[in-house]
Amino acid sequence: MRIVEIGHEGVGKTTFMASMYGILHKGIEGFSLRAIHINDHNRLIKLAKNIEQNKYPAPTDQRQEYQFYLQYQGQDFFPFTWADYRGGAIRETQDSEQARLLQKDLQQADGVLVFCDCQALVQKDARRNQIRRMTALMTNALKNIERPIGLAVVLTKADLVDEINEDHLQPFEGLTKAIEVSEYIASMRIPIACGCEPINVPIPLLFVLYVGIYIQANYLGQEIEQHQQMAKYYEQQTHGFGGFVQELWDIVQGNTTYREMSQESLEKAIAKYKELEPLIAPVEALEKYLSLGE
Numbered sequence: 001m002r003i004v005e006i007g008h009e010g011v012g013k014t015t016f017m018a019s020m021y022g023i024l025h026k027g028i029e030g031f032s033l034r035a036i037h038i039n040d041h042n043r044l045i046k047l048a049k050n051i052e053q054n055k056y057p058a059p060t061d062q063r064q065e066y067q068f069y070l071q072y073q074g075q076d077f078f079p080f081t082w083a084d085y086r087g088g089a090i091r092e093t094q095d096s097e098q099a100r101l102l103q104k105d106l107q108q109a110d111g112v113l114v115f116c117d118c119q120a121l122v123q124k125d126a127r128r129n130q131i132r133r134m135t136a137l138m139t140n141a142l143k144n145i146e147r148p149i150g151l152a153v154v155l156t157k158a159d160l161v162d163e164i165n166e167d168h169l170q171p172f173e174g175l176t177k178a179i180e181v182s183e184y185i186a187s188m189r190i191p192i193a194c195g196c197e198p199i200n201v202p203i204p205l206l207f208v209l210y211v212g213i214y215i216q217a218n219y220l221g222q223e224i225e226q227h228q229q230m231a232k233y234y235e236q237q238t239h240g241f242g243g244f245v246q247e248l249w250d251i252v253q254g255n256t257t258y259r260e261m262s263q264e265s266l267e268k269a270i271a272k273y274k275e276l277e278p279l280i281a282p283v284e285a286l287e288k289y290l291s292l293g294e
C-alpha cells in the first residue's frame with residue numbers, strides 16, 4: 001500500500017510523520033509501526049524526541065521515502081510506503097502543471113493525507129487562498145479516481161488555535177461535496193497537534209491503513225468466493241452416470257479430472273483464506289479504536 005501526502009511547505013508534514021512514528025513505534029491498542037530500514041527508524045525517533053520538547057524539525061528539501069510495517073500484536077502484517085518529499089507539496093507553479101502532478105501523485109496512491117494548517121484557516125490570511133487553491137485542485141483530481149482510497153484531511157497545529165468551526169472550514173466545502181458524492185473515497189477530517197502535548201496524532205494514519213486493509217480483505221473475500229464457486233461447479237460435473245463415465249474417460253486419457261479440478265479450486269480458496277485470516281482481528285480492532293462500523 002502506498003500513502004501519499006499533499007500539502008504546502010511548512011504545514012507540518014515532516015513533524016507529523018516523525019511524531020506519529022514516535023508514538024506508534026511504542027504502540028497503541030496492539031498496533032505498532034516499524035520502519036524497515038534502521039536509518040529511517042533512527043532518524044524518525046530522533047526527530048520525534050525533539051518534537052516532544054517542542055523542538056521542531058528544520059525544513060528539508062530532501063526526498064524521503066519510508067517503508068513501514070504496521071504490526072499487530074508484535075507481528076509485521078501490513079507493509080506500506082510513505083513518501084515525504086517536496087513533490088508532495090503544492091507548488092507555486094501554474095495550475096495546469098500542478099493539476100497534472102497532483103493527478104500523478106493520486107494515481108499512485110492507495111491512501112492520501114491532505115494537510116492543512118489550522119492557524120491559516122482561522123486567521124483567514126493569504127494562506128487561506130493557498131488552501132482554496134489546493135482543495136480546488138484536489139476536488140478536480142479526485143473526480144478521476146476510480147478505485148477505492150482512504151483520505152484523511154489532517155488539520156495541523158491545532159494547539160495554536162482555540163477552535164475550528166464551520167466558517168473556518170469553508171475552503172473545504174467543494175472538496176467535502178466531491179468526497180460525499182464519490183463512491184470510491186472513504187474520508188475523515190481530524191485536527192492534530194504535535195509537541196509536548198500531542199493530540200490525535202496516530203488517528204489519520206490508522207484510518208488510512210484501516211481503509212487499505214479493509215479493501216484488501218474485501219478483495220480476498222471475493223477471490224475466495226470465486227474459487228469456491230468453481231470448486232462447486234467442477235464437483236457437480238462428477239455427479240450421475242455421465243459424470244462417472246467422464247471421470248473414467250479422463251483417467252484413461254490422463255486428463256485432469258473434474259474431481260481434481262474441484263480439489264485444486266478448494267485448495268486455492270483455502271490458501272486465500274489463510275491470507276485473509278490475519279487481517280480479521282486487526283480490522284476489528286481498528287474499527288473499535290476509530291469508533292467506526294457502528
Ligand SMILES: Nc1nc2c(ncn2[C@@H]2O[C@H](COP(=O)(O)OP(=O)(O)O)[C@@H](O)[C@H]2O)c(=O)[nH]1
Nearest residue numbers: 009010011012013014015056057059157193194
Ligand atoms: N505549534 C505547532 N507547530 C508545528 C506543529 N507541526 C509543525 N509545526 C511548525 O511548523 C513548522 C514546519 O513543519 P514541517 O513539519 O517542517 O512542515 P513540512 O514542510 O510540511 O514538512 C515546524 O518547524 C514547526 O515550527 C504543531 O503540531 N504545533
Ligand SMILES: [Mg+2]
Nearest residue numbers: 013014059060
Ligand atoms: Mg517537510
